[in-house]
Amino acid sequence: MESDSINVDPLELDKFSQLAHRWWDPNSEFKPLHEINPLRLNYIDRLTHLAGKTVLDVGCGGGILSESMAERGAAVTGIDLGDKALKVAKLHLLESGKQVNYRKVAVEELAREQPHHYDVVTCMEMLEHVPSPASTVKACAQLAKPGGWVFFSTINRNPKSYLFAVIGAEYVLNLLPRGTHDYAKFIKPSELARMARDAGLDVEEIIGMTYNPITKVYALGSDSNVNYIMAFRA
Numbered sequence: 001m002e003s004d005s006i007n008v009d010p011l012e013l014d015k016f017s018q019l020a021h022r023w024w025d026p027n028s029e030f031k032p033l034h035e036i037n038p039l040r041l042n043y044i045d046r047l048t049h050l051a052g053k054t055v056l057d058v059g060c061g062g063g064i065l066s067e068s069m070a071e072r073g074a075a076v077t078g079i080d081l082g083d084k085a086l087k088v089a090k091l092h093l094l095e096s097g098k099q100v101n102y103r104k105v106a107v108e109e110l111a112r113e114q115p116h117h118y119d120v121v122t123c124m125e126m127l128e129h130v131p132s133p134a135s136t137v138k139a140c141a142q143l144a145k146p147g148g149w150v151f152f153s154t155i156n157r158n159p160k161s162y163l164f165a166v167i168g169a170e171y172v173l174n175l176l177p178r179g180t181h182d183y184a185k186f187i188k189p190s191e192l193a194r195m196a197r198d199a200g201l202d203v204e205e206i207i208g209m210t211y212n213p214i215t216k217v218y219a220l221g222s223d224s225n226v227n228y229i230m231a232f233r234a
């Protein structure tokens with residue numbers, strides 16, 4: 001990898017590596033990802049019609065979203081820099097019988113290798129874990145075909161998101177291990193939109209993702225104060 005392309009925080013990779021063996025346990029630390037997956041999958045599928053599309057899933061981890069997009073008929077490549085997560089993702093294919101091409105490669109490096117290659121690029125719950133989200137956004141934009149779709153999901157930065165995503169999820173409800181999220185790395189939609197515009201993407205849509213601690217149900221809707229997904233066109 002070229003030195004200008006290293007955009008990774010080893011401590012962040014380590015956090016996920018230590019838990020990687022539990023990735024497909026729906027009652028583990030990854031429970032929130034399992035529970036939001038049908039929502040984000042249906043959202044992406046509704047906008048892009050995944051069947052027959054070439055899709056890149058950036059920061060794919062154990063492959064929860066990658067596999068589900070493959071199940072909808074997309075030709076999916078999943079990339080991550082975490083060895084253990086990728087190992088788990090590959091092993092799970094043996095169990096599920098799905099087909100996903102998993103690779104350990106930095107998104108910036110893949111952008112040089114395969115510019116304008118994918119119909120759809122997804123990068124979910126990852127931007128808040130990298131040193132330079134703008135670099136990731138730029139690489140994702142370069143990987144999409146002209147007119148292709150690019151999706152990012154991340155966490156907004158405001159008092160409510162601090163309360164819900166850090167205090168609530170990590171300390172009160174124990175949905176996530178303590179230290180999963182660093183408030184300073186949360187990204188406002190306006191900041192993500194600026195990074196994307198600088199990378200040549202057009203904002204298409206923003207949708208909020210909420211968690212109701214009473215009913216324990218996640219939903220998509222207009223409230224993007226905490227978690228949100230943004231859809232762009234290249």
Ligand SMILES: C[S@@+](CC[C@H](N)C(=O)[O-])C[C@H]1O[C@@H](n2cnc3c(N)ncnc32)[C@H](O)[C@@H]1O
Nearest residue numbers: 007008016033059060061080081082124125126
């Ligand atoms: C919260 S998990 C999200 C996994 C998956 N995107 C999902 O939503 O189901 C964050 C993932 O980002 C990966 N990651 C962190 N920094 C990365 C980087 N610089 N390049 C690629 N993957 C990275 C971690 O290894 C981990 O798998």
